[in-house]
Each structure stands twice: as structure tokens, then as C-alpha cells.
Amino acid sequence: MKLGSIGLWAGVALGALIAATPASAQVTLKVWSIDGAQQPGIADTLSKEFDEQNDDIVIEYRVLQFDELVTESTRAIATGQAPDIISFDNPDFALFSSRGAMLDITDRVANSSVIKTDSYYAGPLNSVTWDGKLYGLPKYTDTIGLFYNKDMFRAKGLDPDNPPKTWDELLEAARKLNDPAAGVYGITFSARGNEEGTFQFLPWIQMSGGDYTKVNGPGAVKALELWKTMIDEKLASQDVLSVGQWDSTGFFNNGQAAMAISGPWELNRMSTDAKFDWGVALLPTETEGGKRASALGGFDWGITAQTKHPDEAFRFLEFMYSQEDRFFPEFSSIPARSDIPLPPTGNALKDAALKVFQEQLKYAAPRGPHPEWQKISKAIYDAMQAALTGQVSAQQALDQAQATIEGIVGAS
């Protein structure tokens, strides 16, 4: 009773204090992410909600372009003007965590009543771990699969319920679907000379039994030759060398390509833009029933080591964790956790696609983590582009990449 009245008075006093507190006493958290640039995303939407729900915290949210995220963050950290929270693409995270730029949150997470680390998939959690310590939390995950236009499959006499399962079948399907007179390419993907290109091509190396430390196996060479055949036979536009995945999949949505290799971030846009019946299949394997692999995409959250408000920043992460059941229904992003059932969206095409992507996620293999991932990645996309433009053979290109990568991995 007495305790209750003290609590009451304390509550009133606190209320009065909050009411009387000028805005300057509020804690301002700066949050950087790429969300909200092209469509409403997780970070921008939920930052706003967190800001509204917490009178003591103001969120200053900044949208960055994908291409400037790491550069801007580096500049900010180097000059001591880092934001409190940054959301990085998962292969870039080790660049910062390995150099002490991110806050070690191992103990905070262990003591948290909200966050359970064992709910995360191993791959994404691996990307925020460095030297056995936790420097961030996965935000969401994604991967890539094969989108295909079922109407075009029917029109060309292919079975829409039996999409290509092997590399050979993929090539055959692309040949049948290709229709230059109608302005339709058989397939589209992104072989751009940047991280996107590696993101799309590395899984093919991994399917053949290789990895980023072993890129010149016979299967990897075969995969690169397959891609080259598709460009040489004009089954794919040569512009796959310069367009990113977003633009590349745009061709598919407009009916200018019959198949597309892309990921679940496309589902919202495709649901409205694609005026045809479409489906998603697992990435075809080298041989029937062969080894599966796919890209591990998705972003991570991290609190910078320079933050002056680690407690408030951690509350922000806890809030994000508590909202992850909304990620798929509202943002088409898949939580990096196994404990969140994804409810049906009411859109049959989207639900079917999601099932495939969840299956594909089991085989998603990480890029790194390695502090010099960007240089490893360049070796891979340089080799890919050198072979696809016919400057050297696939074997020569990948041998060169292998030598470069051994120099990097061996040196550190």
C-alpha cells in the first residue's frame, strides 16, 4: 500500500518532470539506412514509430543510397561524426566490426529480456560476429531464385509447373523462350561490375562445390561459360553487364524477359507491375539433384562505437527485434529468424514465391565475412566481366581471380 503510494507519487513526479522537460533534454539518435529511397522500408517506417512511441528519444533518420552507404559511414567514423546506428549490407559489416568501429553488444544481448540470439539463422548471425563477439544484429535476410513468366512458358510449350532444374535445362528454356521479334529475351540477370555482380555469380561457384576461397574449379568455369553462352546467343541482353538487379528485374516485370534471377525484395513491386502469371523456382543446380547454393543477402544493424547513447540505441534494436513479425507482410523482407511464422498475404503468387524463397534460404551461403571482402569481390566480378566480354577465357579469368584472392586471404 505504502509502496503503491510511493510509486504513485514517483509516477506523478516523473510525469511532471517529463511534461516540464524541455525538448533539449531528449536524446537524439541518428539512424542511417538505405530504406525509404525507392519504396517505404523497414528502417524509415519503424524509426518514425519508435520516435512517436518514446517521448525521451528523437530519431533523426537519414536515407542513403546503396552506393554511398559505406563511404559516407567511413567518412563519418573517421572524422568522429558517426551516427548512433547504421544498417549495413551484410558483407560490409566485417569491414567495420573488425576495426573496432562498432559497439560490442555481446553482454547487452545476453542480458536482454527481448532478444534471443538462438532465434537467428546461423548465416546472418555469423555476419555480425567478429572474433567471437557480437557487434550487431541481423536486420533481415534474403536470397535469390529464378522468377519465370508462366504465360510465356505456356505460349512456348514449356510446362509452367516444371521450371528448369539444371543448368542445361535453364539454357534450353532460355533458348525456347527467347523471342527477338517480340522484343523478349529468354532470361535476365545482373553481371554488373560491382558487388551486385558477385552477389549473383558467387552462388554458381558455390553450387559447383567452390567458395570465395576457391573460384576456379571446373564447375565454376562451366557456370561462367553458361552465362557467356546466354549473352553470345543473345538469350540475355548484353546490358546485363551494366544494369543492376532492380533494373534488370524491371525488364522481366515489363514482359521484356521471360525469366529473371532476383530476390524477394522484388515481390511487392512485381505484384503490382507484372501483368501476367509468374512463379519462382529454386536456382537450377549443376546436375540433377546436385549441390544447392544461393546468395545470402540482407542487412544488419549495428551501434557505432562512437555513440554517446548506447542504452537508447540498444532500446532501438530491441524495438526492431520486437517488430520483425511485420517485416514480411508490410515490407516483403524476410526476418533472419526461424521463430517467426510468415502469415499468408492473401496474394497467391506472393505466398507461393515466399515458400520457395524460404526453402532457398536454407542453402544461402554467406559472402565472407572477411575484412577485405570488397577486394575479394572485385576479383570475382572482374573475372566475370573479363570472360563475359570475351577478353579472356572463363578458365583464364577465374585463374587470375584465384591468384588475386589467395594474395588477399593469405596475407591477412
Added chain:
Amino acid sequence: MTDGLANFKASRSRDAGRVIAHRRAPLTRVWLSIRDGKGFDILVVAIGVAFLAVFAGLPLVYNVLMSFQQVDMFTLNALIRPWAGLANYEAVIKQPEFWLVVRNTVFFTVGSIGGQFILGFALAVFFTQRFPGASIIRGLFLVSWVMPGLAVGAIWSWILAADFGVLNYILKSLGLISENIFWKSDPQFSLLAVTIANIWLGLAFNMLLLSVGLASIPRELYEAAELDGANRWQKFWMVTVPMMRSTIGAVLSLGLIGTLQQFDLFPPLTEGGPANSSMVAQVWAWQQSFRLYDFARGATISVMMLVLVLIASIIYVRSTRAEVRE
């Protein structure tokens, strides 16, 4: 002219100094000197020098220093870092794409300047002819110069798109090509594509400077040449070109500097690709610094470019010095 003013001021301050200076406090003497003496000249020069030292000198020294150091992404704001000697230079030259980048940079620079200058000169001469709407059309040309490089890049990116681009459509309609040209994705065309866009971007600037030069040639010279029986071609070579010498020097060296600085066009068009086929030094420096986070190599490449820009600057200064003398 500057010398004359300085002499005038100096003599005035000497006269005034003899009468007043020995009786006044040192501070007052400084003030007087600033108000109407030699001090004024020194002050004006000092402001300029200080500005240059802070905003051009320091970054330059920092950049050169960085090229001789081992740099980590988070020691960027430090001045003292482990010494690397010539290791960064060696590493840059040993990159497999080094000579390709050198070749591309030369092609891009010579192609851009050549195209901009020749077309710019032709347009400038064209617009000296009096015809209705000449000044309005000339003004419209300036639009390209006013637009930011990134926007120009985006527009050219649409024009040069292979499957649905305007340029391919036009070339096909004219029967010049039968198959689409992949301007941005074909190693044979990618560098040419960026060069064309850059020529368009710099054309107006060249035209403007050259027009000013043309306008400043006294008409009497042409009249005198006509009396001597010179034809149009002779007038151009014997009067216009010699009179334009310093303007041409300035335009070419500014063009060199502008072209070596041209970066904005690359990201929307080719990003230096495919397979480095359109990679030029400035984009390469950016890639090393801001994609691979190897800031030392990025700095090293820019120091190498600095030498080129320095040569251009010397030519520019010499050509404008000649202008003052005449």
C-alpha cells in the same frame, strides 16, 4: 598595371612616412601603412595566399603525403601514419589494369578536348555570323553547361540504352546499323559512349570562351586583310588564329583540367566497365578509395594525375601571361 599601382602607392607611403613615421607609435605606423601604403598590397596578397594555402595547399600536401603512407580507413584524419615509401606507387603500377587505364585516360582526354574544341570553335565562328535568333540559339547551347554532370549522365544513359535507347533507334531508322549497339556494355564502345557525352557537356563552355575571344578581335584587322586581298580561309589562318592564340591556350588547358576532373558522367553510364574498358584514372582513383577502401592507392593515382594537371596549369598560366604583355 599592377606594378604601376604598387609604385605609385609605395612612393606615396615613402613621402608620408618621412614626415609622420618617426613621431608615431609602431602600431599606428602599421595601420597607416595598411590604409595607404605598401601594407595594403601585402594584405591583399596575403588574403589570397592564405586562402590558397588552406583550401588548396593543405589538401594537396595531405594527398601527396597519403600516397607515401600506409592508410587504414579509420586513420583517415591522422597526419602521421606508417611510412610506406614508394610501395603504393609500385602496387598501382603492378595492377593488371594499369596500362589499360593509362590508355583509356589518354583516349578520353584527347578525344574529349579535341571534340569539344573543334566543335566549339566551329559553333563559335558560326554564331559570329549575324542571322535572326543567333544569340538566342547560342544561349540555349549553354543549357548543357548549366546542367549537373549526374543529370547529363542519366539522360545520356537513356539515349545510349541498347534495347530501348534513342540513339540506336535513330541509327537504325537511318539504316546505319542493323543490330543494336550496346553502347554501355560493349567494351569496344563504352569509352566512346562516355567521351561523346563529355564532348556534349563541355561544348558550350568551349564555344563561350572562344566566342569571347573572337569578339575581341578588332574588325579593322579583317578590313586591312581584305584590302590586302586575303580570302576567307586566309583571314581565318592569318588573322583569327594568331589573335586567338592565348584564348586557345587557355581553352585547351582548362579543357584538360576539366576532363581529368570529369567524374560525374561515369557512374550513371558505365562505372568504368565493362571489364574496365572505360576505366579512366579519376574513376579508378575513386574505385580504389571508395569501393575497395584502399585510400593510399586512391591518393597515389591522384598524385600521378596531379603531375598532368600541373603541366596543363603551366601552359595555362603562360598563355594568359602572354595576353597581359600584349
